[in-house]
Amino acid sequence: MIRRLYRLWPEPKLLARLWLLTGAQAVLQGLLLAVLVPVLAAVIRPEPDLAAATPWLVLGGIGAVAYAVLSIIATPVGFKAAGTLAAQLRRRLMRHVSTLPLGWFTAENKARLARGVTADVGDAAHLAVTVAGPAITSTLLPATVVVVTFTVDWRMALLFCVTALVAYWALQRAARISEIAEIELERAAVGVAGRAIELGQAQPVLRAAGHAEGTPRMHAALEEHREVYREGMRRARRPFFVYTAVIAGGFVAALALAGELLLSGRIELAGAIALLVLAARFLEPLGNLIELIGALRAMTNKIGRVEELLAAPALPTAADPVRGIDAADVEFSHVSFTYPGGDSPALRDVSLRCRPGTTTALVGSSGSGKTTVTRLIARFFDVDSGQVRIGGVDVRELDPAALLDEIAIVFQDVYLFDDTIENNLRLARPEATWDELEKAAGAARLDEVIERLPHGWQTRVGEAGAQLSGGERQRVAIARAILKQARIVLVDEASSALDPENEAAITQAIANLGDDPDRTVVVIAHRPATLAAADHVVSLDGGVVIESGTPDELLRTGGAFARLNRQYERARHWRIANHG
Ligand SMILES: Nc1ncnc2c1ncn2[C@@H]1O[C@H](COP(=O)(O)OP(=O)(O)OP(=O)(O)O)[C@@H](O)[C@H]1O
Incomplete structure (x- = not known):
């Protein structure tokens, strides 16, 4: 220990x-x-x-x-x-x-x-x-x-040694038994908790049936758990008594031995008293060990x-990692990947290329592997086979800090700190000038949100950014990405319904991200407008790239992308009709 x-x-x-x-x-x-x-x-x-x-x-x-x-x-x-x-x-x-x-x-x-x-x-x-x-x-x-x-006196010392050995054995036993008892108690406690939840969840049904305090079966189950608990407590107590008995027994033996030595004249009264004092100082701390177990x-x-x-x-980091890249090309070459513990590959033999100055939209049904592509770019995981290269360098060869310097991620559910808008943006680059902050906010269409806020840039966004809507939080994240001057931006576009203003603003903000000729934007797209604005579309299904090309090309081919696009459009019209 x-x-x-x-x-x-x-x-x-x-x-x-x-x-x-x-x-x-x-x-x-x-x-x-x-x-x-x-x-x-x-x-x-x-x-x-x-x-x-x-x-x-x-x-x-x-x-x-x-x-x-x-x-x-x-x-x-x-x-x-x-x-x-x-x-x-x-x-x-x-x-x-x-x-x-x-x-x-x-x-x-x-x-x-x-x-x-x-x-x-x-x-x-x-x-x-x-x-x-x-x-x-x-x-x-x-x-x-x-x-x-x-x-x-060597005889008393030997008696102490024997007592210590027996105490050690009793202590080990106590530790083992109370460990088992603790496991059972834990199990019993989980069981009781489960039944309590069941009781809570089933209240409407139970009340309707006049059993608000639980059915007889529930009571029986609770009683059974109480019994396990009691038994566990009883078992845990036993070794404690045994240990205490060993210590007490040790003292009685020491007393008897000291008396015998005194009466037989082998030691003086002073020696007998000294031995008893030693016995007390030997047994008292030893006895405390059980309390500590x-x-x-x-x-x-x-x-x-x-x-x-x-x-x-x-x-794993390379022995001599590459500390910088020239251009922000993203390239997958025959990438296959299965999540740790996963039973089937999330990506199979995926090859694709995203060039600087372009926006690549990843599309596909749920579970097709879009998020996995973005996670592998940011090296959340290492591939099983193939290569993910950035600027021609395998991400495994890149210094992890240098890789993260190049990348900004705009998640669907953006996390903001309970601080001002300004500080939430400055997280991306603390030394940014006001001019840079304002430009980033403008490009992310965050400026119009800031104008509406009571204290402008100094408005606190609340716990996890709760004062802002989901769309507004995404605009903050896009502004952060711009301010960070990240050359690769990975966006997971909000899939939930946004109001038309936020929807237009975010589409515009993503388009603005792609305006930088040095920046590579990869977006998991859920909106027709984003798809239409993309330079390149990669369509995934079951972890495999099934088609890729410009939106126009894919629409003309009439394949999976065209079908998905029609679905998105239909869903959008349905939403507008329902809101209207
Ligand atoms: N952390 C994980 N552990 C294990 N399996 C995962 C994990 N994340 C995703 N998967 C699996 O990998 C496959 C691809 O998932 P991925 O999240 O990349 O799909 P997606 O296209 O982004 O889906 P969605 O649009 O629903 O987010 C799915 O089968 C999914 O169940």
Whole structure:
């Protein structure tokens, strides 16, 4: 465990210092007990010999001062450690996450990351201080006491060793049993939660049937879960009792042994008292270990989750990556790709080319592979076979930062920060001048939105941009792409219905993006106007390119694109007729 914690932390010095201080305190505590033996021997006798006790008392005093100094040093280290350790581990996690392929960021992984960065890291750091420290004390102090006891009476020391072995066995058993109990409890808790949801969801039906508090079957199921819970709790309690009994048994045995040694005259009264004091100091911290076992397991689980996040494989980088490209040509050459865990290829033998100064529209039914094409351009994932080249360079050979510098992505659902419009745009290029900001806003047709807003550029857009409509948020994203001067812009056009003003503005903004002769625009198109304005159309079906050419050419051929275009048109007229 200690080794795992040590490996986990990027700068383990603080952790090492903390544990060393804790360990030193524990050993010192044990050694101070050694001083007690000659002092008791000098004092507890018919004629106490204070002179013999004095040097030991002085030594004990020095030890006590050293202990106090260690405590004074250790306390602020401990206070500071949890916060510093959490910050260090968070930084390590964030650094690692920034090297992961964007494809890793699924909803599930994002939730794991959020939990990892907030709860798990914080709790693991807190536990590393509040649990690992006492666990070290509870192990090192008894170990030192055993060594000290050997200098007093080897029989008692052996008894301590046997007690420690039995306690270790009981502790292992307790850990195993409570782990199983915890798994069952977790399962029971999930089951109960499931039934509670069921109860909530089925309320209308249950109320109509006069069973608002659940059917007898539901009650029986809840009762069954309660029983599992009770049984789990009972089983988890048993090993705790066993452990406590081992410790208590150890003390009774120590008492009996000390009594026997005293009565048989093999030790003096002072020795017997010293042995009992040692027994108490040996058993008390050992007994505390059982209290720590639950927290130690919780720490193991949390550490396991953080380790899992850190084990996610980073994007492989070339030994000598290319740091820049000349032109923003995008080219797919016989690309095939299956998503991790997917059972069939999302793209098969796809070849296409998008040139600077042009707009390529990707079309096809849902699941045909349009989004996958854009994800592979931005290297969210690496291809299984074939090549994705940008400016003639395989994206795997490009420096990941340089690649992302060239690309701007306009998602369907644009995320904005709860900040002003200006700051949301500046995210793309913090040093942009006002002139550049205004030009970008104009080209993205965002200027007219800003004019309407109560505080213009300084209007806050609310949590996730909630103050703006979906179409307006897309205009912000397009303005960001322009401001970033990205030479490749990937747009996933909003597929949901937009009001006519937003629809026209976005079509215009996408067209404006394509006006730059150095820029390559790839758009997942859902609107006839965008399709008509595209220079090139690539039509996909089942992960395969089924046709490509200019919109006019494809319309004339009367193939899949022409059919899709007719569908889009029909849907548009239907919408207009319904709105009108
Ligand atoms: N993250 C993923 N993991 C596994 N399979 C995926 C993933 N994303 C997409 N797929 C699968 O890959 C195939 C292509 O999906 P893709 O999202 O590229 O299609 P699309 O044409 O963009 O569809 P839509 O218009 O609905 O967004 C589909 O079969 C889809 O189920």
